[in-house]
Amino acid sequence: MKALIFNSGVGNRMGDFTRDNHKSMAVLSDGETIFGRQLRLLAAVGITQIVVTTGPHVEQLRGVAAGFPGLDVSFVANDVYDTTNYIYSMYLARDLLDDDILMLHGDLVFDRGALPAILADPRHSLGAVNASLPQPDKDFKARIDVDLITEVSVKIHDADCVAFQPLYKLSRAAIGAWLGRVSDFVEAGTTGVYAENALNEIVHDADIRAWSYADHFVNEIDTIEDLAVHAAALRLRDFDDQPILAAPGSLARLPELLAEARSARPLVVGGRSFQSSPVKQLLDDAGVGYSLFSGYSPNPKLPEVLAGLAEFRGQGCDAIVAVGGGSAMDVAKCIKLLAATDSVEFPGFGAPLVRNIPQIAIPTTAGTGSESTHFAVVYIEGEKHSIAHDALLPDYVILEPELLRSLPDYHKKASLLDALAQCVESTWAKDATPQSKGYARRGLQLILDNFFPYFHKGIDFDVEVTRRIQLAANYSGRAINLTKTTAPHAMSYGLTSHYGLAHGHAAALSLRAVWSYYAAVAEDGGPEADGLRQSLAELNDVFGVKSSKQAIGKLDAILDTLHLADPIDVDQLVGGVNAERLGNSPVPMTPADLRRAYEHALGLRRSATPRRYSRRVPGRYEKIAHRDLPDLQAHELQILAQFDEFCTAHDLRYYLSEGSMLGAIRHGGFIPWDDDIDVMMPRSDYQRLLKLVAQGELPPALNLDSFETNPKHWVLGSKIQMTEPTRFVQPQVAHVSMAPGPHIDIFTVDPVEKPFGRKFRLQAYLLRGLRRGLFMSSGRSAPGFRNNLLARTPIFLLTKVVPTATVHKWIVYMLSEFNAKPTSAHWANLCSYYALSRQVFPKEWFGEGRRVPFEGLSIPVPDRAEDMLASIYGPNYGGIPVVGDGHRKHDFYVEILSPSAPSAASAPSAPSAD
Incomplete structure (x- = not known):
C-alpha cells in the first residue's frame, strides 16, 4: 500500500502564515509540523512509499521528509497550483498510484489510532464519516445508503448526509476507477473542482464504504483558529493515547518496537543496575546494537545531559531507550529534546522540532509516573529547572514488574507515596479536568486495593500486584501531566534538599498537613470552598469514607504501615538541650518528656498536646509512641x-x-x-x-x-x-x-x-x-x-x-x-x-x-x-x-524513674550537666 497526500493547496484561509510557509508546516503543541506528524504516523503503520503533490514552498516539505530516511517520498509538482484544484494534482500523480492507496489531505490531523483502525477494517475501500457530529456548513459531507457512500460534496445537506473527512482507504480497483474519471475531467479542461466531483460520477463502481471515526480525532486545519483549537484537543488525545504496554511479556517487544521505529542504533540511558538488567539481556540476545549512557547523578545536571547528547550524536544514535527511575527518565527526555531541536539550549514550550526521535521509557520504580509526563528536571548551575515540552512525552512505555524486584525497601515505600500524593493533588488542582480526575481516581483505586498485598511481609514478590502498582504510578503521572502538582509537592522540595528525604516521603508528610488545612477551608466556606469541597468529596468517595478526616485516617494507616523514619533526629535535639535552663523549668522534664515536646513542636505527632500517665500508680509513665x-x-x-x-x-x-x-x-x-x-x-x-x-x-x-x-x-x-x-x-x-x-x-x-x-x-x-x-x-x-x-x-x-x-x-x-x-x-x-x-x-x-x-x-x-x-x-x-x-487498645507505657536519672527503661539518655 502507498499513501497519497495532497499538499498542493495555497492555504489562503491561514492568513499571513502561508505567505512564507506551507500550510502543513503549522506546528502542533509537541513541536511537530502537520506534515511531519502525517509522515510519522504513516511510517508507524508500515506505509513507506508516499506520494506528495506539491504547490508552493516545496523545499519545506522536502526538508521535513528528509528527517524520515526510512521513507520513500515522491514529490509531484503542480506548477499551476494557484489556478487548479487538487483534482489536477491527482491527475499528475496517476502513474505513481499503482497500488492500494491511503489518501488524505495535507492539512488533516488525526490521532495515532486512526490509521491502524481504518487499515484493520476488512472492507476494501473506505471513507471517513462521523454521524455523531453536526453537518458542517463549508466542509465535506457524505451521503450514505446503509454503509455505502453514494456522494461526497460540500454542498449537500440532506438527512442522509453526515460529516466527512478526506481520509480514504482505496483498493487498486477503486483508485483505478476514480483516476479514470479524474482523467476524463482534466483532459476535458475541468481542473478547478474537487476530485470528489469525479468520484461522484463513478461512486457505485468504486464501492467505497463508510468508516466511522467517531472514536478517533480526525480534523482539518483550515485556519489559524482551527490550529489553536485542534492542536489543544489533539494534545490531550495524544496524552491519552500514549501506548502503555503492561501485559505479561511486554518487555520482550522492545526489539520489535525499535525495529518498527527503524532505529539502527538507539541510545540506552540507564544507571549501573542496567548491567544486570533483563533489558540488557534482551537487547544483547536480539543482537540490537546500542550505545549506553550512564554518566548522570540522582539529580541530573546540565553538563551530564550535554555529555549524553554528545554520546547520542557521536555514536550516530537515532532513538532513545530510558531504563531506570526518575533521573534516567529526566536525562533521556532532555537528550531527546536537544537532539530533536539541534540545540544545546532547551527550547521553549511548543518550539518546533527539526527531527523526530523515537523514545521508549522503561521505568524501574513505581512512583513518579515520569514515563508519561511532558516534564523533565535538570539542575543548571545548581538551580533546579523544570523543562516542559510535549515532545518530552515518550512514544512507548513498557511496565515490567520484574524490574522492581530488587528495588530497595525505602525507595519502594517512598515511590508509592509519591504516586499517592500525585493522585490526590491532581484531584484538587486548579487545572483539574474530568480526564485528569479519571486518571487520578484509577491510580488511587489501584493503590488502595493493592497497598497491603504490595507490602505483605509473607510474600517475597508478587508480580501481578507489582504490575498493578506500576499502573497506579503511571496513572499518577498521567494525571499530573495535565494538572501539575500542588502545595504538598511544593513544600516537599525543602524537606528533600535539607533533610535528605526521598521525594515521595517528603510529599506524603506535606500531604497530610495540607489535606487537613484544605478540609478546614472547605468547611469554613469562602471563595475557594465550593470547588474544593467537590474535590474533597471525590477523594472521600474513592477512599470509601464519609469525611476528609476519615480519608486522612486512611493516609495515616498507610504511613503507619510503612513506618518511615522521622525526618528529623529528635534524639539529637534532646541530647542538645541546655540542662541549666531546663532545671529552671516549673515542671521537671525527662528526656522522654522532651522527646514528646519536640515531636509535637515539629508536627511529628497527630494529637494536639503531649500527655502523660500518672493515675493510680506510683512514679510517672510515658505512653509508648508509634516508633x-x-x-x-x-x-x-x-x-x-x-x-x-x-x-x-x-x-x-x-x-x-x-x-x-x-x-x-x-x-x-x-x-x-x-x-x-x-x-x-x-x-x-x-x-x-x-x-x-x-x-x-x-x-x-x-x-x-x-x-x-x-x-x-x-x-x-x-x-x-x-x-x-x-x-x-x-x-x-x-x-x-x-x-x-x-x-x-x-x-x-x-x-x-x-x-x-x-x-x-x-x-x-x-x-x-x-x-x-x-x-x-x-x-x-x-x-x-x-x-x-x-x-x-x-x-x-x-x-x-x-x-x-x-x-x-x-x-x-x-x-x-x-x-x-x-x-x-x-x-x-x-x-x-x-x-x-x-x-x-x-x-x-x-x-x-x-x-x-x-x-x-x-x-x-x-x-x-x-x-x-x-x-x-x-x-x-x-x-x-x-x-x-x-x-x-492496650496502653503500654515506658517507666520514667526521675528527671535526672533515666534508666534503660526510659527513652534517650539525659543531656549532660555541662
Whole structure:
C-alpha cells in the first residue's frame, strides 16, 4: 500500500502564515509540523512509499521528509497550483498510484489510532464519516445508503448526509476507477473542482464504504483558529493515547518496537543496575546494537545531559531507550529534546522540532509516573529547572514488574507515596479536568486495593500486584501531566534538599498537613470552598469514607504501615538541650518528656498536646509512641515463637485470632499499629495446657496468667506473659497482673448450642456483666461504663458480696458449660470484646488449622480464616482502615524513674550537666 497526500493547496484561509510557509508546516503543541506528524504516523503503520503533490514552498516539505530516511517520498509538482484544484494534482500523480492507496489531505490531523483502525477494517475501500457530529456548513459531507457512500460534496445537506473527512482507504480497483474519471475531467479542461466531483460520477463502481471515526480525532486545519483549537484537543488525545504496554511479556517487544521505529542504533540511558538488567539481556540476545549512557547523578545536571547528547550524536544514535527511575527518565527526555531541536539550549514550550526521535521509557520504580509526563528536571548551575515540552512525552512505555524486584525497601515505600500524593493533588488542582480526575481516581483505586498485598511481609514478590502498582504510578503521572502538582509537592522540595528525604516521603508528610488545612477551608466556606469541597468529596468517595478526616485516617494507616523514619533526629535535639535552663523549668522534664515536646513542636505527632500517665500508680509513665511499636512487637513475637514451639511439642491446637489473624492474612505479620497478639484455643486443648502448666512444663521465660493461676485475674481471656522485665509496662494493671509487661492473649473457643437463640443472648448478657464486675473489682472499667450509674450499681454491689474466686468460677461455667453440648455444631470466642454475634462460627471453619507467614514465623490460623475475618470485620477486611489517635487498645507505657536519672527503661539518655 502507498499513501497519497495532497499538499498542493495555497492555504489562503491561514492568513499571513502561508505567505512564507506551507500550510502543513503549522506546528502542533509537541513541536511537530502537520506534515511531519502525517509522515510519522504513516511510517508507524508500515506505509513507506508516499506520494506528495506539491504547490508552493516545496523545499519545506522536502526538508521535513528528509528527517524520515526510512521513507520513500515522491514529490509531484503542480506548477499551476494557484489556478487548479487538487483534482489536477491527482491527475499528475496517476502513474505513481499503482497500488492500494491511503489518501488524505495535507492539512488533516488525526490521532495515532486512526490509521491502524481504518487499515484493520476488512472492507476494501473506505471513507471517513462521523454521524455523531453536526453537518458542517463549508466542509465535506457524505451521503450514505446503509454503509455505502453514494456522494461526497460540500454542498449537500440532506438527512442522509453526515460529516466527512478526506481520509480514504482505496483498493487498486477503486483508485483505478476514480483516476479514470479524474482523467476524463482534466483532459476535458475541468481542473478547478474537487476530485470528489469525479468520484461522484463513478461512486457505485468504486464501492467505497463508510468508516466511522467517531472514536478517533480526525480534523482539518483550515485556519489559524482551527490550529489553536485542534492542536489543544489533539494534545490531550495524544496524552491519552500514549501506548502503555503492561501485559505479561511486554518487555520482550522492545526489539520489535525499535525495529518498527527503524532505529539502527538507539541510545540506552540507564544507571549501573542496567548491567544486570533483563533489558540488557534482551537487547544483547536480539543482537540490537546500542550505545549506553550512564554518566548522570540522582539529580541530573546540565553538563551530564550535554555529555549524553554528545554520546547520542557521536555514536550516530537515532532513538532513545530510558531504563531506570526518575533521573534516567529526566536525562533521556532532555537528550531527546536537544537532539530533536539541534540545540544545546532547551527550547521553549511548543518550539518546533527539526527531527523526530523515537523514545521508549522503561521505568524501574513505581512512583513518579515520569514515563508519561511532558516534564523533565535538570539542575543548571545548581538551580533546579523544570523543562516542559510535549515532545518530552515518550512514544512507548513498557511496565515490567520484574524490574522492581530488587528495588530497595525505602525507595519502594517512598515511590508509592509519591504516586499517592500525585493522585490526590491532581484531584484538587486548579487545572483539574474530568480526564485528569479519571486518571487520578484509577491510580488511587489501584493503590488502595493493592497497598497491603504490595507490602505483605509473607510474600517475597508478587508480580501481578507489582504490575498493578506500576499502573497506579503511571496513572499518577498521567494525571499530573495535565494538572501539575500542588502545595504538598511544593513544600516537599525543602524537606528533600535539607533533610535528605526521598521525594515521595517528603510529599506524603506535606500531604497530610495540607489535606487537613484544605478540609478546614472547605468547611469554613469562602471563595475557594465550593470547588474544593467537590474535590474533597471525590477523594472521600474513592477512599470509601464519609469525611476528609476519615480519608486522612486512611493516609495515616498507610504511613503507619510503612513506618518511615522521622525526618528529623529528635534524639539529637534532646541530647542538645541546655540542662541549666531546663532545671529552671516549673515542671521537671525527662528526656522522654522532651522527646514528646519536640515531636509535637515539629508536627511529628497527630494529637494536639503531649500527655502523660500518672493515675493510680506510683512514679510517672510515658505512653509508648508509634516508633516504639516494633520493639514491643519483637518482644511479643518472641513469646509467640516460644508458645508455638511449646504447643507443637505437646500437640496443642491453637489459632491466631481477631486482629492477629487479620494481620497474618492482610500483612503477613502484625497490623502495623497493633500492640498485642491474640490467639484462640479450643477448650479441650486449653484444659491440657492448664495441666502442663501445673506440671511445670511451660518454659521458665513464660508465665500463664489466668483464672486458674492468678486469684486477681481481671479479664475473660488468659495471658502468656514474659517473665523477664522489659522497658514496656502496663502500670494500670500492675496491681492485678502477675507480669504486667509484654504478653499474648489466649481466648478459649467453646461449643455453643443454638448460637443465636434466647439462651445464647442470655449467655452473652451475663458474661458481659461478669466481665464488668471483674474490671470494677480490679479498679478498672470500660470508658462510658464509668459514668453509667444505673448499670454500675448492681455490678458494684455484686463485687462487694461475691468473692472474686466465685466470679471466676461463674465465668468459666458460663463460657464452657452453660450453653454447650458435645454435639454443638458451632464454636464461639466468648472472650472477645467484639459483638458476640460476630464471634460464632461453624465448627468446621476451625479445622486443624493451616500455617501462614507471620513476621518470619509460620503460625496457624483457622482453615477458613478469611470467612471468619469477613464475619468479624466485614467483607472489606483486606482494605485500608481509618486510623486515628488511640487506635491501639492496650496502653503500654515506658517507666520514667526521675528527671535526672533515666534508666534503660526510659527513652534517650539525659543531656549532660555541662
